[in-house]
Amino acid sequence: MAVMNMVQAINSALALEMALDDRVLLLGEDVGRDGGVFRVSEGLLERFGAERVIDTPLSESAIVGAAIGMAAYGLRPVAEIQFMGFTYAAMDQLFTHAARLRSRSRGRFTSPLVVRTPYGGGIKAPELHEESSEAIFCHMPGIKVVVPSGPYCAKGLLTAAIRDPDPVLFLEPTRLYRLIKEEVPESDYLVPMGKARVARQGGSVTVVSWGSMLDTVLKAVEGRDAEVIDLLTLSPFDVETVLASVARTGRVVIVHEAVLSCGLGAEIAATIAEEGILHLRAPIIRVAAPDVTMPMPRLEGRYLPDAARIGRAVDQLLEY
Amino acid sequence: MPETTLASHAIHRLEILGEDGDVDKALMPELSDERIVRMYEMMVLARSFDERAVTLQREGRLGTYPPILGQEAAQVGSASALLPCDWVVPSFREMGVHITLGYPIHRLFQYWGGDERGQRGPESLNILPICVAVGTQIPHGVGIAMAARYRRDPAVVCTYFGDGATSKGDFHEGLNMAGVFKLPAVFICQNNQWAISVPLKQQTAAATIAQKGVAYGIDGIQVDGNDIFAVYRATSDALAKARSGGGPTLIECLTYRIADHTTADDAGRYRTPDEVATWRRKDPLLRLERFMAGRGLWDDDVGRRVREEAVAEIDRAVLAMESAPQPEAEEMFTNTGATLSRRQIRQMEVI
Numbered sequence: 102m103a104v105m106n107m108v109q110a111i112n113s114a115l116a117l118e119m120a121l122d123d124r125v126l127l128l129g130e131d132v133g134r135d136g137g138v139f140r141v142s143e144g145l146l147e148r149f150g151a152e153r154v155i156d157t158p159l160s161e162s163a164i165v166g167a168a169i170g171m172a173a174y175g176l177r178p179v180a181e182i183q184f185m186g187f188t189y190a191a192m193d194q195l196f197t198h199a200a201r202l203r204s205r206s207r208g209r210f211t212s213p214l215v216v217r218t219p220y221g222g223g224i225k226a227p228e229l230h231e232e233s234s235e236a237i238f239c240h241m242p243g244i245k246v247v248v249p250s251g252p253y254c255a256k257g258l259l260t261a262a263i264r265d266p267d268p269v270l271f272l273e274p275t276r277l278y279r280l281i282k283e284e285v286p287e288s289d290y291l292v293p294m295g296k297a298r299v300a301r302q303g304g305s306v307t308v309v310s311w312g313s314m315l316d317t318v319l320k321a322v323e324g325r326d327a328e329v330i331d332l333l334t335l336s337p338f339d340v341e342t343v344l345a346s347v348a349r350t351g352r353v354v355i356v357h358e359a360v361l362s363c364g365l366g367a368e369i370a371a372t373i374a375e376e377g378i379l380h381l382r383a384p385i386i387r388v389a390a391p392d393v394t395m396p397m398p399r400l401e402g403r404y405l406p407d408a409a410r411i412g413r414a415v416d417q418l419l420e421y
Numbered sequence: 422m423p424e425t426t427l428a429s430h431a432i433h434r435l436e437i438l439g440e441d442g443d444v445d446k447a448l449m450p451e452l453s454d455e456r457i458v459r460m461y462e463m464m465v466l467a468r469s470f471d472e473r474a475v476t477l478q479r480e481g482r483l484g485t486y487p488p489i490l491g492q493e494a495a496q497v498g499s500a501s502a503l504l505p506c507d508w509v510v511p512s513f514r515e516m517g518v519h520i521t522l523g524y525p526i527h528r529l530f531q532y533w534g535g536d537e538r539g540q541r542g543p544e545s546l547n548i549l550p551i552c553v554a555v556g557t558q559i560p561h562g563v564g565i566a567m568a569a570r571y572r573r574d575p576a577v578v579c580t581y582f583g584d585g586a587t588s589k590g591d592f593h594e595g596l597n598m599a600g601v602f603k604l605p606a607v608f609i610c611q612n613n614q615w616a617i618s619v620p621l622k623q624q625t626a627a628a629t630i631a632q633k634g635v636a637y638g639i640d641g642i643q644v645d646g647n648d649i650f651a652v653y654r655a656t657s658d659a660l661a662k663a664r665s666g667g668g669p670t671l672i673e674c675l676t677y678r679i680a681d682h683t684t685a686d687d688a689g690r691y692r693t694p695d696e697v698a699t700w701r702r703k704d705p706l707l708r709l710e711r712f713m714a715g716r717g718l719w720d721d722d723v724g725r726r727v728r729e730e731a732v733a734e735i736d737r738a739v740l741a742m743e744s745a746p747q748p749e750a751e752e753m754f755t756n757t758g759a760t761l762s763r764r765q766i767r768q769m770e771v772i
């Protein structure tokens with residue numbers, strides 16, 4: 102075991118998978134010589150060479166498009182899009198092709214690729230550098246969406262994502278990159294996709310959250326009898342773990358950094374309403390960003406859900 | 422400080438086979454009589470497929486279909502130059518390429534009849550599914566070329582698209598990346614001069630598509646797309662160059678879409694019958710027949726026999742397509758991912 106932050110844990114997963122499997126290679130802007138703008142791929146160019154750690158032109162669509170071609174050829178590319186706001190330029194490739202190559206070719210070709218991208222606010226970065234638009238990707242069948250909340254699950258989930266036979270969008274909470282340090286095994290291990298984690302046990306209210314919001318949620322529920330579920334995989338999300346917790350607590354708060362309307366919280370709430378409404382003692386509350394364009398840093402403190410807002414929602418439910 | 426010329430570029434056009442059937446002997450590629458006959462048979466087969474597809478659509482037996490009429494030389498000529506190890510990344514109007522490579526014809530009918538099973542090509546063919554999202558397939562050819570080079574495989578990737586695709590971002594991003602990495606790739610533009618109702622002049626202010634390669638550091642050449650020998654030669658040369666590490670080539674096959682954009686389109690709304698008639702006289706098939714007649718390879722009997730054999734093959738393919746059982750609803754699910762979520766399994770059970 103070693104103590105690692107999330108940057109080191111992701112780097113470790115990449116290095117191990119590349120050493121284990123010569124089909125795995127990296128491509129993206131600044132991933133090689135610069136080691137990535139957050140240094141996630143630092144040292145990998147020196148270790149694996151320019152054929153496997155590919156500094157590309159500034160071309161989000163062609164980065165993902167080329168990864169699809171590589172995957173169709175039998176490789177396991179890991180593409181980096183520098184910030185989530187720039188995945189919009191590659192959405193055509195993700196939605197039109199990565200998500201449906203298996204279906205369109207009736208299984209003749211598949212796209213076992215990973216698109217890694219830093220996401221989320223709280224880092225005082227320029228416009229489009231702090232997006233949290235995971236719900237858009239969860240709406241498209243054929244793509245899995247994974248979000249770690251700390252170093253241990255980041256390494257295990259990324260390893261699982263690289264080994265997965267289908268495309269995975271891997272969101273890295275930028276604000277947490279160096280904030281949380283944990284014991285992380287130095288060898289490879291899996292945190293299975295599709296399985297949520299109970300981050301904190303409790304009996305009176307269930308708080309469902311993920312990724313960048315998780316440490317804020319854990320702070321917010323201190324001193325309260327709350328169970329916190331860290332979804333880890335957003336698509337497909339672990340319905341069973343959520344419902345089992347709701348069956349015990351009867352109260353649910355869903356917290357996400359993304360805007361409220363049509364966010365993933367709506368899907369989770371609808372699922373609970375369909376499959377677990379008889380367990381509920383109170384309305385479901387969603388704590389999310391308002392339906393406005395993500396502001397620049399001067400206002401992001403007002404925009405992002407904080408511990409006080411989450412705490413108020415929990416207390417409100419506990420009154421029922 | 423003086424103003425200097427940093428670079429000047431010339432764009433070449435290749436023509437070998439004239440409308441009268443004569444060839445430029447110096448430029449004529451080395452092709453045995455047997456191969457020329459084979460290329461002719463493929464052109465006839467492609468045309469017979471196309472005619473039948475339009476008829477089947479009119480009869481309600483096929484869905485919306487994009488005809489290839491007039492583009493057979495550009496498709497059969499380029500595909501004839503490929504080796505079995507090469508990869509093809511098609512758009513949606515290159516059924517002549519599929520047919521030349523031996524893609525099962527009943528599966529082409531099946532796809533245009535609204536059944537994805539037609540998109541599953543045989544394992545022996547390195548051809549990606551037909552791509553209807555214009556130009557989005559171009560980066561896939563780039564990635565395949567990167568993968569082939571990484572694996573030290575001799576494969577070259579042939580990526581097809583039309584003139585409309587050259588206005589899309591993926592054309593720029595793909596060709597730029599191919600140029601930067603000097604990839605084993607050939608980009609073949611089927612410039613049929615019409616993107617539904619938008620003529621070439623409104624698609625680009627550039628005098629040629631070929632010159633667009635200059636900006637990416639890629640060799641570009643225009644060929645007479647209705648001249649099967651020019652197309653074959655340009656493709657062969659580009660493949661050989663790519664295979665020996667010389668990097669990518671952009672080939673513009675200047676041809677013409679004689680028919681409507683698709684069976685749902687009426688080209689009479691936006692172009693004149695005179696223009697179409699002019700291009701009908703440049704029919705690539707007639708031109709090859711004239712050449713073959715001069716070489717003693719073609720007469721009316723040969724033409725009739727080749728045509729009858731092609732129609733018989735198309736008949737068999739239509740029968741195979743129409744006698745295939747209905748696809749099962751489960752296939753929608755099982756091909757969405759290697760594993761299904763609990764929710765998908767439940768949805769599959771009740772659908």
